[in-house]
Amino acid sequence: MSEWRGVAQGCAVIVGVLLAGLAGAGIWIAVYMQGDPQPDVAKAARSHTARAADLLVTAHVDQQLAQLRTALPWATHLGTTVADICETYPANTGFTRRTWTPVMCTRTGTAYLAFDGDFREHLAQLDTALAAEGWKPTNNAGDQPGLVADLDYTHRPPGDATAAELAEAAARPNVATVRYTLPIPSTFAVPPGAGGGPFPIGTVEVAQAPHLPTIDDGTAAHDLTLETRHFVDWQPYSHTQLSTAYPAHGAILAISVRLPYNT
Known part of the structure; x- marks a missing residue:
């Protein structure tokens, strides 16, 4: 027992x-x-490094937009948006120790302008102005990439198109959107590990009435309250404000410059 x-x-x-x-x-x-505690995004955004970089980035973004506005005397300035955001993200997923990416910031400035007259002719003039500023289109539509090529591609019918298909292609909205790579300023370095290709990035969208540009100018993110995000600057220009350009004008163009910086 x-x-x-x-x-x-x-x-x-x-x-x-x-x-x-x-x-x-x-x-x-x-x-x-x-895992590791989440970085203090607001504190990082207020660091000396971030403030100094933001000054350089802001000057470059503003300069790019100002130079293009000057090069387009036929377009009337409607408004400009600014979204200057600092963020961090979980660096891994799944059954692993949680870590965070370094806090990185991005400033996006977007100018909205209205114009009248021949839509395609103004797209050609805009292509010329952008090329003069060193903006290189990344779209592959047509033989000569750019806004005119994008518009032509939008209205291109299929091969051996029927009369109905030709009519449908011709009736598509006059909207052209192109992304660009811009010259990188020598005054600052591209943040290490920043994905998405060369920086800075430009986007141009042109829409004929009654359509509005749908470009992401970064300001909509302000409505999403996230602890991983801090807004350094936020100057919106709503679609409601944008729509007041019609019917006084026949088309609206949006020119956006996005540039990241370190903290």
Whole structure:
């Protein structure tokens, strides 16, 4: 009897050790998986490095938009939006220790202008003005990439098109959108690990009435309250304000410049 009692006690000790080990492992896993604390985005945005970089970025974005506005005397300035955002993201997913990306900021300035007259002719003039500023289109529509090529591609019917298909292609909205790579200023460095291609990035969208540009100017993100995001600057220009350009004008163009910087 005492022999069985000893065996039972031994089993109880083993089970206790196993349970304690599992509990300890669970606590260790919980602590490990909790990972690093989220960086203080607002504090990073106020750092000396971020403030100095933001001054350079702001000057460059404003200069790019101002130079293009000057080069387009036939267009009337409606308004300009600014979205200067600092963010961090979880650096990994799944069953791994949670870490965070370094806080990185991006300033986006978007100028909205209205114009009248021949839509395609003004697109050609805009192509010329953008090329003079060193903006290089990244679209591959047509033989000569740019806004005119994008418009032509939009209205291109399929091969051996029927009369109905020709009519449908011709009736498509007059909207052209092109992304660009811009010359990188020598006054600052591109943030390391910043994906998405060369920086800065430009986007131009032109829409004929009654359509409005749908370009993402960054200001809509202000409505999303996230602890991982901090707005350094936010100057919106709503679609309601934008729509007041019609019917006084026949078309609206949006020119956007996006440039990241370190903290």
